[in-house]
Amino acid sequence: MGGLLVSLLKLYIMLEIRPNCEHCGKSLPSNSTDAMICSFECTYCTYCAAVLFENVCPSCGGDFQPRPIRPKVMLKKYPSSTKEVLDRKTQEKVDEMKAKYVTIKPEER
Numbered sequence: 001m002g003g004l005l006v007s008l009l010k011l012y013i014m015l016e017i018r019p020n021c022e023h024c025g026k027s028l029p030s031n032s033t034d035a036m037i038c039s040f041e042c043t044y045c046t047y048c049a050a051v052l053f054e055n056v057c058p059s060c061g062g063d064f065q066p067r068p069i070r071p072k073v074m075l076k077k078y079p080s081s082t083k084e085v086l087d088r089k090t091q092e093k094v095d096e097m098k099a100k101y102v103t104i105k106p107e108e109r
């Protein structure tokens with residue numbers, strides 16, 4: 001179990017914590033409670049993730065979870081990313097991924 005715990009910690013430390021919603025551009029600072037991420041760390045605001053995408057990531061088809069908030073003291077050593085990622089998805093792409101996955105539970109996708 002030690003190995004798994006270490007792997008999980010590394011994964012957590014490696015989160016980039018992107019500064020904005022990749023779809024609408026909304027600012028999502030590292031302490032935002034409005035940020036959602038998929039398993040690949042595609043980052044969206046809650047509105048885009050829940051309302052527009054209906055919990056289907058338009059890039060990978062996975063679900064979203066609230067992004068964990070890194071404590072201030074850890075940000076000094078492991079700062080959040082300042083690199084803006086903006087990759088607006090077309091309605092066709094959003095609809096295509098929703099059609100494929102929205103009725104399937106995330107754990108069964």
Ligand SMILES: [Zn+2]
Nearest residue numbers: 021024045048
């Ligand atoms: Zn958004």
Ligand SMILES: [Zn+2]
Nearest residue numbers: 038042057060
């Ligand atoms: Zn994704």
